[in-house]
Amino acid sequence: MPLSLLRCLIRARWAAPLAVVWSLCGAGAQAAPTICVWDPLGAAGQVFDGAKTYALAMQKHGADIAVRAYSDERIAADDFRVGQCQGLLATSLRTKPYNAITAAMDHGGAATIIKDGRVDLNASYAVVHKAVQVLASPGAAKFNVQDGFEIAGIISTGALYTMVRDRTLFARGFAGARMPAFDHDKVQAHLINMIGAQPVSADLRNFVTKFNNGGLDVIFSPAVAYLPMEINKGVGTQGGISRLPLGFTTLQLVIQRSHFPEGFGAASRTYWLSQHDAVLTAVRKAEADIPPQIWVDLKPEEAVAFVTAQHNLRVELGKRGFYDKQGLRFMKRVRCSVHAQAPECATRAEIDW
Numbered sequence: 001m002p003l004s005l006l007r008c009l010i011r012a013r014w015a016a017p018l019a020v021v022w023s024l025c026g027a028g029a030q031a032a033p034t035i036c037v038w039d040p041l042g043a044a045g046q047v048f049d050g051a052k053t054y055a056l057a058m059q060k061h062g063a064d065i066a067v068r069a070y071s072d073e074r075i076a077a078d079d080f081r082v083g084q085c086q087g088l089l090a091t092s093l094r095t096k097p098y099n100a101i102t103a104a105m106d107h108g109g110a111a112t113i114i115k116d117g118r119v120d121l122n123a124s125y126a127v128v129h130k131a132v133q134v135l136a137s138p139g140a141a142k143f144n145v146q147d148g149f150e151i152a153g154i155i156s157t158g159a160l161y162t163m164v165r166d167r168t169l170f171a172r173g174f175a176g177a178r179m180p181a182f183d184h185d186k187v188q189a190h191l192i193n194m195i196g197a198q199p200v201s202a203d204l205r206n207f208v209t210k211f212n213n214g215g216l217d218v219i220f221s222p223a224v225a226y227l228p229m230e231i232n233k234g235v236g237t238q239g240g241i242s243r244l245p246l247g248f249t250t251l252q253l254v255i256q257r258s259h260f261p262e263g264f265g266a267a268s269r270t271y272w273l274s275q276h277d278a279v280l281t282a283v284r285k286a287e288a289d290i291p292p293q294i295w296v297d298l299k300p301e302e303a304v305a306f307v308t309a310q311h312n313l314r315v316e317l318g319k320r321g322f323y324d325k326q327g328l329r330f331m332k333r334v335r336c337s338v339h340a341q342a343p344e345c346a347t348r349a350e351i352d353w
Contacts, residue, residue, distance in 0.1 A: 032064040036080050036088035036298035040229060051089060057271055062261040073204050085333060086259040093185050095252040098149040102252060105131050109310030111248040113339045117300020119244055123338055128156050129250050131334045136269040150265040153253040153272030158222035158283035159245035163231060165217055167240030170296050177217040178208040187322050208234040222249050223286040240296040244303050302341025315349060325353045
């Protein structure tokens, strides 16, 4: 029995005839919303544990939430799309159709800060934190809502790193290298073609297995997945990880607004913001746990050139409609609020379209 129905019955004290009570509490009461939660480890994973804790915390905001674990993100997204779930916690690649503005946080280089030719991870994570903080503020509520859907929380899962089985790829280039191609990510397919790499059909459920078995030469992943998903087996002693991140990843919670109480989205965003520091601590520990010899550093001039190329690509993809212009504008303003001395902050690129 849903908790909301039980509370209604208790308030009624059975003073009215059963048929009247049922009409007030049962037929008119909405079923408890369900959130589809993607966790690569399913019900045994830390993401799902966090979702269960979240569901309990949201009871005080008038929502009795059920959470359902999925190890296959595609199925979780499909179940949300057809109404089997009223919320979806997944990567921004899956939530982007419901809000392209918040998905801009994950775009290549959108949160990256370069200082003296090197990535400043502390400053880059400060960009991520500030973006989440701003989006959770009352004044930014409109950015979270789109066509009956609402982003009800953003969880930073760390920098996205390039991981290879053969570290010489970083010096000789990725032409011909086998890379995972997700069928739901058109931008990824575009980028693979740009660099002349070889796309290999994959998804989040099997890309690590293909990498470890030699079917892929390159994958992209945050450090939090390195040991739990055994990516270290594919990297081995000959591979490596570029210290220059491609971007910064998030999980985002999207809900169907009509199934949740008024004001729920704002309360939910505040909750997930309160978890940011604890999650970031786990992310930075995962990065620190990767053996030092595995990391590969680019030369300062190469790092600057790479981030500049990412900027130019964002502008191109924004003009072509792959990226949301308002989202790119938002992220540039956040970057420049953290590092106003960056050369890009003296230009109107990604601001004026």
